[in-house]
Amino acid sequence: MSVSVHAPPAGTETYEPVFAGAVLDQLGEILARYPTKQAALLPALWIVQRARGWISDRNMAEVAEVLGLTPAYVKGVVTFYTMYHQHPVGKHFVQVCTTSPCNICGAEAVAKAFLDSTGAKELGATSPDGKWTVIEVECLGACGFATPVLVDDDFIESVTPEKVPELVRKYK
Amino acid sequence: MGYPQKPHARETVVLSKYFGDADARTYKGWIKRGGYEMLAQALTMEPAKIIDIVKESGLRGRGGAGFPTGLKWSFMPKEKKKPHYLCVNADESEPGTFKDREIMRWTPHALLEGSAIAAHAIQAEVVYIYIRGEFTEPWTYMERALAEATAAKVFGGIKIYLHRGAGAYICGEETALMNSIEGKRGNPRIKPPFPAAAGVFGMPTTINNVETLAAVPHILKQGAAWYKGLSLSSPKSTGTKLFSVCGHVQRPGNYEVTMGFPLKDLLYELCGGMQAGRTLKACIPGGSSVPILSREETEGCLLDYEGVVEKGSMLGSGGVIVFDDSTDMVYQIMRLARFYAHESCAQCTQCREGTAWTTKILERILAGQGKMADLDLLLDLSENMTGKTICVLSDSCAAPVVSGIKKFRSEFEEYIAGRRRAVMVA
Numbered sequence: 074m075s076v077s078v079h080a081p082p083a084g085t086e087t088y089e090p091v092f093a094g095a096v097l098d099q100l101g102e103i104l105a106r107y108p109t110k111q112a113a114l115l116p117a118l119w120i121v122q123r124a125r126g127w128i129s130d131r132n133m134a135e136v137a138e139v140l141g142l143t144p145a146y147v148k149g150v151v152t153f154y155t156m157y158h159q160h161p162v163g164k165h166f167v168q169v170c171t172t173s174p175c176n177i178c179g180a181e182a183v184a185k186a187f188l189d190s191t192g193a194k195e196l197g198a199t200s201p202d203g204k205w206t207v208i209e210v211e212c213l214g215a216c217g218f219a220t221p222v223l224v225d226d227d228f229i230e231s232v233t234p235e236k237v238p239e240l241v242r243k244y245k
Numbered sequence: 246m247g248y249p250q251k252p253h254a255r256e257t258v259v260l261s262k263y264f265g266d267a268d269a270r271t272y273k274g275w276i277k278r279g280g281y282e283m284l285a286q287a288l289t290m291e292p293a294k295i296i297d298i299v300k301e302s303g304l305r306g307r308g309g310a311g312f313p314t315g316l317k318w319s320f321m322p323k324e325k326k327k328p329h330y331l332c333v334n335a336d337e338s339e340p341g342t343f344k345d346r347e348i349m350r351w352t353p354h355a356l357l358e359g360s361a362i363a364a365h366a367i368q369a370e371v372v373y374i375y376i377r378g379e380f381t382e383p384w385t386y387m388e389r390a391l392a393e394a395t396a397a398k399v400f401g402g403i404k405i406y407l408h409r410g411a412g413a414y415i416c417g418e419e420t421a422l423m424n425s426i427e428g429k430r431g432n433p434r435i436k437p438p439f440p441a442a443a444g445v446f447g448m449p450t451t452i453n454n455v456e457t458l459a460a461v462p463h464i465l466k467q468g469a470a471w472y473k474g475l476s477l478s479s480p481k482s483t484g485t486k487l488f489s490v491c492g493h494v495q496r497p498g499n500y501e502v503t504m505g506f507p508l509k510d511l512l513y514e515l516c517g518g519m520q521a522g523r524t525l526k527a528c529i530p531g532g533s534s535v536p537i538l539s540r541e542e543t544e545g546c547l548l549d550y551e552g553v554v555e556k557g558s559m560l561g562s563g564g565v566i567v568f569d570d571s572t573d574m575v576y577q578i579m580r581l582a583r584f585y586a587h588e589s590c591a592q593c594t595q596c597r598e599g600t601a602w603t604t605k606i607l608e609r610i611l612a613g614q615g616k617m618a619d620l621d622l623l624l625d626l627s628e629n630m631t632g633k634t635i636c637v638l639s640d641s642c643a644a645p646v647v648s649g650i651k652k653f654r655s656e657f658e659e660y661i662a663g664r665r666r667a668v669m670v671a
Contacts, residue, residue: 177568211583
């Protein structure tokens with residue numbers, strides 16, 4: 074594991090900062106909500122993930138720089154929260170709830186149907202065409218609407234295995 | 246009403262009156278329905294007066310602990326020497342619970358109004374509403390409502406901000422939630438100091454659940470005596486409560502009933518009972534962290550803080566998980582243990598090791614490699630996980646395991662004796 078604290082030597086990598094222009098202004102607005110800069114860390118990480126699709130070590134170093142933290146500290150926070158991607162994921166990211174209340178309503182079959190329909194070979198792996206990553210998640214907080222599924226930011230209720238192929242087609 | 250179901254005659258609809266009514270989501274629609282009247286009135290009242298009314302109403306925290314709300318508010322310093330904060334716990338992630346989601350999706354202004362009234366009562370100038378990261382839809386409606394209400398300048402000098410979580414059940418624990426707002430890992434803090442003395446950013450803080458705050462404007466409007474009168478059994482449990490019912494019932498959804506309502510009636514009448522040909526096997530009445538009730542206990546249980554304790558469980562968050570006779574209890578208990586193992590913040594040994602080993606032993610039993618001694622081992626492990634850690638996540642893992650072995654021991658023994666094989670693959 075390596076955490077690149079310093080920018081690599083010139084010429085070996087071109088890094089386009091996330092926090093520049095309008096995005097930097099947006100961060101400024103967020104910072105005004107809290108008495109410490111550190112409190113803007115979770116929102117800042119969301120901004121990075123939205124912009125880049127995942128959060129690289131280099132991104133973490135940038136966030137650390139902007140908020141006056143260390144890269145190791147930022148990594149410690151990133152790794153605590155399951156929704157921050159530390160690796161690139163497919164174009165569409167599918168989260169299927171399989172905790173007990175959904176489980177007894179057939180959630181594992183829904184997860185399997187997503188794997189079958191998307192061509193992603195296993196949970197957490199990305200399909201060969203780069204379009205899909207499917208994971209099982211613990212409780213999405215919509216247990217009365219089993220099985221809830223998050224496709225990117227779309228929260229979809231009452232998904233059954235039969236509905237999955239159609240759903241997958243919609244996102245292609 | 247039992248959204249997404251039609252309202253049932255036996256419900257007492259207060260908080261859920263506008264569930265399913267999209268117009269109530271807008272500022273204009275909310276004003277038309279009498280919204281923000283109580284906030285305007287509250288802002289002219291002495292904070293201590295508001296606290297007295299809420300104390301008198303008997304309102305208790307709806308997030309799970311059931312702590313008296315007015316009393317919690319009264320712990321905040323009366324003389325303000327430092328900034329005060331209100332944190333709203335909208336990190337709803339207790340398996341079986343999905344009521345705060347509906348409040349935010351359908352009546353975001355109800356939460357904003359209740360939050361602003363609470364902030365005034367505890368003399369807080371800043372409110373952070375911590376919404377779990379997965380709640381994309383509630384977030385959208387909350388953001389829109391906040392922008393509208395802020396533009397309409399209804400909050401006086403109070404500033405309200407939304408803060409998005411990023412996937413961590415433990416952040417629903419109040420001190421972990423505060424750490425998360427501060428930009429830290431969501432590890433719970435050792436108490437004392439309690440939040441009212443040193444909370445978020447080290448300042449006096451109150452943390453309240455969404456449903457608790459949504460009830461506050463109604464209490465101000467209709468009076469403490471009215472709220473206190475909403476009680477079918479214990480005088481210590483007052484008002485209405487949203488029960489999220491899920492699992493093997495015909496009509497899952499949210500149902501708002503008066504405290505003390507019979508669980509049996511909730512399941513068989515309001516939710517339409519089990520699927521055809523099925524019978525009730527077990528029920529978890531207050532979110533996955535509370536002990537499992539047997540069929541007999543379920544059918545004799547009254548839904549209030551005291552009534553559920555009497556049957557050996559807890560009211561918790563009001564997340565009712567229903568299991569019919571088709572359920573493999575061993576497998577489902579393993580899934581719950583796996584949930585806690587996944588969500589442990591890992592700072593306390595008993596929890597980090599205990600949740601993982603509990604899961605491992607249950608998986609071993611399901612795989613047909615268990616020993617009879619494993620059951621005692623699980624109980625011993627659970628005992629060492631109860632009451633010994635900084636927060637109660639560890640206890641929550643032990644609750645379904647201990648009650649499950651006690652009430653469904655023969656199912657575990659069948660696996661161990663090789664008479665049964667897991668239908669589902671772990």
